[in-house]
Every structure is written in C-alpha cells, then in structure tokens.
Amino acid sequence: MDIASSVGKIQVLPSDVIGRIAAGEVVERPAAVVKELVENSLDAGSSTITVEVKDGGLGLIRVTDDGEGMSRRDASLAFERHATSKLQSDQQLGTICTMGFRGEALPSIAAVSKVRLTTLSRQEQVGTQLWLTAGTITRVEDAAAIPGTSIEVSELFYNTPARRKFLKSTTTEFSHISHVVQQAALASPQVHVRLIHNGYEVFALPAVSSPRDRVLQVYRAAFGDRALAVDVQQNGLSLRGFIIDPVRARAGRTPQELFVNRRPIKNSTVQHAVVDGYSSFLAKGHAPLFVLFLDVEPQRVDVNVHPTKREVRFADNEQIHQLVRSAVRHTLGRAHIESSMAGAAHAHPDGNGVSNVAIPVEETGVEPAALSYPSFAPLNVPVPPTPSAESQTSFVGEGGTPYQSGEAVDIVPLGQMHRTYVIAQVGDELQVIDQHTAHERVYVRDPTGAGDTFAGGFLGYLAATGNRSPEAMRQAIIFGSVMASFTVEAFSLDRLRILDYKEIEARFKEFKRLTHFEDIEA
Template sequence: MPHIQQLDSHVADLIAAGEVVERPASVVKELMENAIDAGADKLTVEIQHGGMALIRVTDNGCGIAPEEAATAFLRHATSKLRTEYDLEAIGTLGFRGEALAAISAVSRVELLTRTQAHELGCALSLEGGVVVSQEEAGCPLGTTMVVQDLFYNTPARLKFMKKDSAEGAACFAMVQRVALSHPEVGVKFLRDGKQELLTPGDGQLKSALYAVLGRDMALGFTPVKGSGEDMSVTGFVSLPTCCRGSRGYQHFFVNGRYVKSRTMMAALEEAYANQKMVGKFPGCVLHLTTRLNAVDVNVHPTKQEVKFGSDKKVFDAVYYAVKSTLEADRTRPSAVAESPAPRLIPKQAVDTVTPNQTTLPLRDTAATRTAAPYVPPAVSRPAARPAAVSVP
C-alpha cells in the first residue's frame, strides 16, 4: 500500500494553477478583473503569438504598494476579503487571492506598479512563482503586468494548447466580454502589434456594443429594461429578424460579472417563442443586477458559473423584460385579421381608336413586309340608264 505524504509546495502550486489558468484567455481574464477592481478606467491588453509568448495588461488603477508587491503573488493573499462574513456578499470580480499566484507558477512574470502615495514605483520579477528581483523604478500611476512563456515549466499542459490563431481568438473574445460588462472602462486590445478593439469607456452600453459587435450587428439590437423582485434587467436583445445560427452572441452578466447561466438563457429563448425562425437563436447583452447575498459566485474555479438564491425570480425577471420589449417593437411585421375587401366590378372597355384612325396597324413581321399591299375590292355600281331617244 502506498504511503500518504504531503505534496511538494511547487507541485501543489502547479496543480492549483491548473484550476485557474486553463489557457492564455484565463490569464487575460484574471488580470483585467484585477485592474477593474483596482479602479482603473483605462485598460490596454496586448498579446503575441496567441498569448503564449507575451501577455501585457496595463491599467491606470490605484497600483500596489512596494512593500506589498511580493505578497500579492502568495496563495490566498488578497485585499478584498477580511472575514468569513465577507463571502456572503462579494462585490468584487476577484476575491480568492489565487490568480496572481497561479499565473506566476506557470510563467515568467514582470510587475511594474506605482501608487499615488509614492514618487517611485516598484519593479518585480518572478519565474515559476519565485521572486528573482525587486527594485525601485520610475513608472506612471497604475500597474503593468507582463506574462511571458506561459506553461514553460508544465509540458503536460503546453502540449494541449491550440494554434496561435485559436488561442488569440479566445483572448479577443474574453476582452470583448469584459468590455461589455464594464462600459465605463475604455478597453484597447492589440494582437501582434495590430489594434483590434477600442471602446470609448463613456459608460454607455450602446457605445460598447457598437465597438465590440460592429455597427451592422448593433443595429439589429433593441434596448431592454425591466425589473423584478429585488433585481433589475437592462441591456439589449436582437430583433426576431436578426437572430443567428448559434448562441455565440448571447452575453449574460450578473452584478458586472460575465456568467454562463442556463436559467437566463432559457428565459431569453422562451421569450422568443413563436417569433423567430426554427434553428435560429437570439443574441443579447443582458445585465442582471441583484443583491450581493442573493447570488453565490464561489461555486466554480473560473467564477463563470454562479448559483442564484431563487432561479424562478431570475427567470421571471429576464423573461418578462425581454417579452415586453418584443411586444412593444413596432418594426416587426405582424399578421392582423381584416374584413375581406369589397368585390371590384370591372370597368367597361374604352375604345382607344382616334377619329382619324381608320385601320389598326399590322405587326411588323417578315410576312407583312413581303406580302403585296392590301387593295380593297372595287364596289360594283349599277350601269347608267341609257338616254331616251325621241322618235319623229
């Protein structure tokens, strides 16, 4: 029988990293959420080779104090929780203190950060979760996180990565979701030196929708606004005539967090019953706002699945908000029963022959061009009566 022993700390960190960091898109998600929690309103995300070679996230948030920079990369180190009671009402995107520790365990990380209270910032380098160097550095207010050579020390995970184009597309999709979840944050995305996304960050969801989905796609969406018991629903849904062939354009957010919710998806599609073509799915950008203690976000390592206190309340709130919007839409065609139109009596034919027209023109055909001209027959007249001859 094999003996039970405690795993080495490095192996334990690699296992924990596998739960949080699945691919480069996971790193982008965690770093962007940390930046938003830090109060940033400007975000720049840059990747190279699908994020496997380089991921750089720059923000203008509050930054990290120099004496706390190394502590931030320890497991379960966080500034967002203090007691067990804080778990009952989580209002931040990150809270467990595992993101930075998991990322640094499977990559080479460089941190450059400065707070408002310090004239000089801090430059920190880590490799495999171990601090290599830390020194003062001049830098702007905020934080820049550089992640290089992802999974360089975990070949078992590295061999399951897809092509750079596929991993880059996953990173781009993650950036789009974050941009839609927080329209008050201006987001810029660069892939291999080329800018692919820029949102204005004016706080208007419609502006973020135009930037992310494009003008042609956004014109097929209509605004939604509704409320239920202790919750509200806002956002945009596609018109029944603009539904797509997949659910790729369905985006659900709960208290500013992107989630995959079967309850919200079922409520959305139920509202479109008998209004869309078979095999088509509606698109949406729906924000559900509810009490913090009415939703549990600590049920999945990636925090993309949540548990509601009452699924029925969530279903009703989404269903009736979308349903009322579709019923109020006057642009879609509708079948209305009307009384039959009165029978029309045909008008009398009108003679179009003019007074000076005596014959109808013949069709210009080969037969008419070669035939002899028509000569009317001579009219027979009675012979003249002979003159009377007088007899002498």
C-alpha cells in the same frame, strides 16, 4: 512491527507541485490569464486598460492599467496564495462585489510562467519592479513608473509541457483572448480598453457614457440598428441590456452575453428564459442574440462555485427565470406593436385603412404582474368543446379548391413584401401568402358559443371612445394578449382588429371595458 520506522503511503506534496496543480484549475489557457489580470485592473479602479499579446498569448501577455497601483509590500504579498485585498472578514464572502476575491489568480499564473510586475501607488514617489519564475520571487528593485500597474507574463506553461501541448492554434487562442477583453469592455463601458496582437492594434474602445454605445462598439455588425433595449426592475432584481429584433436573428449564436453583477457568466436558467421568451418570435433554426446585465443583491447569488468564476448559483432560480422571460417577451411584443403602429401611420395617414403588419403575441405569453400591468382573476366559465370531425366546417376558395378546418399548422412569419404579401414558414415549407385574400377566407363564427362552436379567426373591429394616443393603443394591444388570450393588431391609428378569440364573451366584454374601446362596423 515498529510503526515509527514504517514508510507511509500518504505524503505532503512539495509547494511547487501544489502550485502547478492549483494553476491547472484557474489557468486553463492564455485567455484565462488575460481575464484574471484585466479583472484585477477593473477592481483597481482603472480608467484605461491596455492588453498586449504575442503569438496568441504564448509568447507574451502584458496588461497595463492606470489604477491605484501597489506599494512594494503589497506587490510582494500579491503573489502569496490566498493573499487578497478584497476580503477582510469571512462575513464579506457572502456579499462579494468585486471581480476577484480568492487571492488565487496571481500565484497560479506565476506558478506556470515567468512574470515581471511594475507598479506605482498613487501615494508613493518611487515604483516597484519584481520578477518571478515558477512562483518564486527572484528579484525586487525600485523602478521609474507611472501610477498604475503593468504585469508581463511570458513563457506560459513552460514548466507544464502537457498543458502547453493541448493548446490550440495561435488564431484560436487569440480569439478567446479577444472575447475575454470584449466582455470586460461590455461590463465596464466607462473604461477605455485596447487590445494589441503582435504589435497590431486589433481594437480600441474609448470610454462611453451608456451601455448601448458600448454594445454597438463591440457588436455593431451583429445588432446593426435592430438592438431592442431591455430595462426591468422587480423585487430587488434589475435586468438591463439589449436583445436582437427577430427580423435580424440568424443561425449563429454570437453574441449571447450574460453578466451578473458585471461578471460574465454562463447560466442555464437565464439562457433557457431568453430562449423561452423568444419562442413565438423566431424562425426555426434561428438563435436569439443578446447582451444582458442582471444585477442581483450579493447575498442572493453565490459566485464562489467555480474555479474560474464562470458560473454562479442563484438563491431563487424561478424568480430569475420569470423575470428574464417576461422582460424578453415584453420587449419583443412592444417592438412589434410599435412597428405595427408605424406601418398604420405610414400606409394610412388619415386613419381609415388597415395596417398590413401583424402583431404576433403568444397566448398567455406574458405575466401581467411581471410587467406591472393590472392582474385579472380567471373567469370560472366553461370553454366550448373542441368540434368533432363531422362538425368541422369546410368551404370552397378560388378555383373550387376545398379548405377544411382542422389542426393548425405552425406558421412562422419571416417578412413582408410591398405591405401585401407575407413570407412565412408553414410547416416544412416556405410560402408567400396574399394577406388580404387570406383574411377574406377566414370563417367567422359566433363568439358567444350560442351558434356554431367558435374555432378562432377574425372576430371584429373596435374603435377608441375618444382621442387615443399611440401609447394608449399599445396598452390596449398588450392587454388583449395578456388578459383575454386573443391577438390584437393595429387597424389604423385609432382602431383595433381582434383575431383568434378563444374564450367566451365575458372576457371580451371585460377587455372592452378596461381599454375603453367599443364595437364598430368593419
């Protein structure tokens, strides 16, 4: 058999087919085009970016910026596959700090559309304009232009009808574009961002000095005045941003935005950590809302794991998870403490009354090391056994109704009326509880375990051993939840009330010693 004359089964695909296949990984829909073009504008140091689209991006996509622009040579090379200004050596691949780096976006976009680029470098006097069809440059001319770059993409997917057929409605495609532009604005609050659809300005977000201002520009309706600031630095990691006060949480999941080194991503580790951090604060069926910015040393995160760069891989997932969970819990805990302190000050300005605002703090919910509080070695002492059915205590409330202690039911506080009634989800029911009457019905036992087995409930009151600032009160409350696994709430401006004490007296004594509070009569 003549091997040379045989026809092989494996063939090298034509370049235009290769381009269209590659474009399928990067350019999923019009929003992907906008994302890549806006990221290029951000990498170019732009201070103003305008995105104009028609018919949900199928008619036209135009992104204009005032960045550094390109020379004619660079403008032509930009559409060559794997041509990029972001990497100069393979060592830089492990320390990527720019939004783009592969040199795939522009050639992939050009392969499935018709493109016109107009650009002017700040070092040149005459701009450049070039046209491409299906990835091939068809014309290059001098152009009158202002510094920066404008890229127009029209007839998207004209040569890949199957991809065009599976696109959604104009409204749906535009909603994806709007979300992409909002994410870019959130990541870069110093940039003025505009979005125009069919000639109508959908939004204009002027440059602002703080991330909080940007978050409120974009998501004011979702957060309102309930945005809680998160700001934690630990072991080379930095987490900043905003989470929603649980009072304003709802069933919807918008926004849930995560940025790693300014790049919008989806990551199950961080998502789970946020949900875990909210676990004891949210009503059933409600979702946490957040906009978080995680800064990680570039060598500790791999951004080159997904065609659209929407996923990353962390070198230390467990540390990331612990940081995010602790930060969320700490932020929510402090918010409840401040609310409780404010309630005590408002209801009892003389400091002699009881605040009716409970402070739910999940047992052993926050790691002291993660919050830079002192750590405490566990005390190796026995925990009292769970009482038997025969020893469980019952008592009679108003109207002769017996109350039997037993397995606890999940209670999720939802709100409060007139500082007297608590509205709560109790199991599968919605109940209105008179908190004063409920407090009177708590059976108090000996916390030392010398008498009856202590099953939790009201323990006692503590008073400050001197003038204590509101911050000192907050610190004491946090110590209680972290160290001794009991719930502490503000009784007045200088007094604390201890509930649900579940460990032995040694822990309680240690808590009093460290916080400088001492016993008083109720």
